[in-house]
Every structure is written in structure tokens, then in C-alpha cells.
Amino acid sequence: MMASFFSYFGGGATAKRNNASKEAIVKLRQQLEMLRKREIHTEKQMLEQDVIARKNVTTNKTVARAALKRKKVLEQNLITTQQHINTLEQQMNAVETANLNLETVKVMKEASDAMKGMNKRIGINDIDETMEEIREGMQLNKEISEAISSVNTVDPNEEDELEEMLADMEQKALDDKIISAPSVPVTAHGQAVQPVAARPQEEDEEEELRKLQAEMAM
Known part of the structure; x- marks a missing residue:
């Protein structure tokens, strides 16, 4: 055999x-x-x-x-x-x-x-x-x-560590976005001006442009 x-x-x-x-x-x-x-x-x-x-x-x-x-x-x-x-x-x-x-x-x-x-x-x-x-x-x-x-x-501990790192990066990205977001304009009576609704794709593109303008102004 x-x-x-x-x-x-x-x-x-x-x-x-x-x-x-x-x-x-x-x-x-x-x-x-x-x-x-x-x-x-x-x-x-x-x-x-x-x-x-x-x-x-x-x-x-x-x-x-x-x-x-x-x-x-x-x-x-x-x-x-x-x-x-x-x-x-x-x-x-x-x-x-x-x-x-x-x-x-x-x-x-x-x-x-x-x-x-x-x-x-x-x-x-x-x-x-x-x-x-x-x-x-x-x-x-x-x-x-x-x-x-x-x-x-695959080491389960390594997978958990990667997930934790991704979560931290995601949270940091959200925090940076909140900090860099422009302040909401208000009316003379102290009420927030409601933005005009736009299509989702156009909103994303305008947001990207505003970010670039803000960075270049710094």
C-alpha cells in the first residue's frame, strides 16, 4: 500500500x-x-x-x-x-x-x-x-x-482589530465632515433657512465642490 x-x-x-x-x-x-x-x-x-x-x-x-x-x-x-x-x-x-x-x-x-x-x-x-x-x-x-x-x-482577533480600526476611521471621517460643514443661515426671526431640495447626485457633487472651496480658502 x-x-x-x-x-x-x-x-x-x-x-x-x-x-x-x-x-x-x-x-x-x-x-x-x-x-x-x-x-x-x-x-x-x-x-x-x-x-x-x-x-x-x-x-x-x-x-x-x-x-x-x-x-x-x-x-x-x-x-x-x-x-x-x-x-x-x-x-x-x-x-x-x-x-x-x-x-x-x-x-x-x-x-x-x-x-x-x-x-x-x-x-x-x-x-x-x-x-x-x-x-x-x-x-x-x-x-x-x-x-x-x-x-x-484567519485569526479572529485580527479580524476584530481590523473592524475596530475601520470603525474609528469612519467615526473620524464623520467628525471631520461635521466640523467642516458650513453653518446654517437664519432669518431675521432666528429661524433656520430651509435648503431647497435637490437631486441626490447633484447634492454630492455640490458638497465636494464646497469642500474644495473651503480647503483653498484656508
């Missing part, structure tokens, strides 16, 4: 699997490099659109608004690119770990072959000892498989 198990890792099949895993790792690294370059380029484009919006916020709101729209599209592209990078990094780690496991089992096969050679030179009294060595080899293989299955597990 052991011979049947280890035959999977022998001969030319092993070389083909090794080449396949190495090619997969190379392709993953190439794709990661391309995505990281795209990430940097997208961030540069976002900065350019932000500069255009700030430059035209007081002189040409149409141009400023168009720049803000392009910046929002670029933000979504950046998020998608970063998600792809994260996925490929995890996959590359998994392939590298699997390749390491394959090499480990290959060494175990060589050890098993060596044991077969020794078995030919031992007597009946040494059989129990040899079988124990084989069982130890099988146990080691099981432990390796279990170790591989536990790779890249």
Missing part, C-alpha cells in the same frame, strides 16, 4: 508536477507585478483629477465636477485592483506551500526506498522494527497534510 502511495510521486510524473507548480508561481508573480503597477498608475490618475478639481472649483465648476466624477470611477478601479492583488497573494502562498509539501513527500519516498533495501538484508526478528518505521513515516505524512490544511487561517 505504501508502494502504491509513493508511486504517485515517482518518475517523470514528479518532474512534470514540479515544472507545473514552478510555472504557476512564475505566472502568479508576473500577474501580481502587473497589478501593482496598475495600482500605482491608478493612484497617480486619481491625484491628477483631484488637482484639476481643486484648480477649477471656483472658476469652472463644470470642469471641477467632471474631474470629481472621473476620480470616483478611478477609486472603484483601485479597489478592484487591490482585491485582485490580495487574492493572488493568497493563491501564490498556497501554491508555494503545496510545492514545499510535494518536495517533502519526495524525500520521504527516497527514505522509503532506502528502507526497502534494508528490509532485504534483515531477518524475521527485525520485521516489527521495520514496520514501526513505516508507520512513523505515514504518521509524518499525515502531520504534514494537517499542517498544510491549517495554513492561511
Whole structure:
């Protein structure tokens, strides 16, 4: 049974699997490099659109608004690119770990072959000892498989910490928005002037323009 198990890792099949895993790792690294370059380029484009919006916020709101729209599209592209990078990094780690496991089992096969050679030179009294060595080899293989299955597990404490950081950032952003919001005008009788209702998209764009004007006035 052991011979049947280890035959999977022998001969030319092993070389083909090794080449396949190495090619997969190379392709993953190439794709990661391309995505990281795209990430940097997208961030540069976002900065350019932000500069255009700030430059035209007081002189040409149409141009400023168009720049803000392009910046929002670029933000979504950046998020998608970063998600792809994260996925490929995890996959590359998994392939590298699997390749390491394959090499480990290959060494175990060589050890098993060596044991077969020794078995030919031992007597009946040494059989129990040899079988124990084989069982130890099988146990080691099981432990390796279990170790591989536990790779890249997410620490619950780390997830909680990330959620807490995101909550803090969100709260800070809300606080900054409240502080920078313009005061509500009042009438001569002390009543707040009600703003005229506008479409949601136009409100967002006008809010962005007001923020830029406030920053440039500082």
C-alpha cells in the first residue's frame, strides 16, 4: 500500500508536477507585478483629477465636477485592483506551500526506498522494527497534510482589530465632515433657512465642490 502511495510521486510524473507548480508561481508573480503597477498608475490618475478639481472649483465648476466624477470611477478601479492583488497573494502562498509539501513527500519516498533495501538484508526478528518505521513515516505524512490544511487561517482577533480600526476611521471621517460643514443661515426671526431640495447626485457633487472651496480658502 505504501508502494502504491509513493508511486504517485515517482518518475517523470514528479518532474512534470514540479515544472507545473514552478510555472504557476512564475505566472502568479508576473500577474501580481502587473497589478501593482496598475495600482500605482491608478493612484497617480486619481491625484491628477483631484488637482484639476481643486484648480477649477471656483472658476469652472463644470470642469471641477467632471474631474470629481472621473476620480470616483478611478477609486472603484483601485479597489478592484487591490482585491485582485490580495487574492493572488493568497493563491501564490498556497501554491508555494503545496510545492514545499510535494518536495517533502519526495524525500520521504527516497527514505522509503532506502528502507526497502534494508528490509532485504534483515531477518524475521527485525520485521516489527521495520514496520514501526513505516508507520512513523505515514504518521509524518499525515502531520504534514494537517499542517498544510491549517495554513492561511484567519485569526479572529485580527479580524476584530481590523473592524475596530475601520470603525474609528469612519467615526473620524464623520467628525471631520461635521466640523467642516458650513453653518446654517437664519432669518431675521432666528429661524433656520430651509435648503431647497435637490437631486441626490447633484447634492454630492455640490458638497465636494464646497469642500474644495473651503480647503483653498484656508
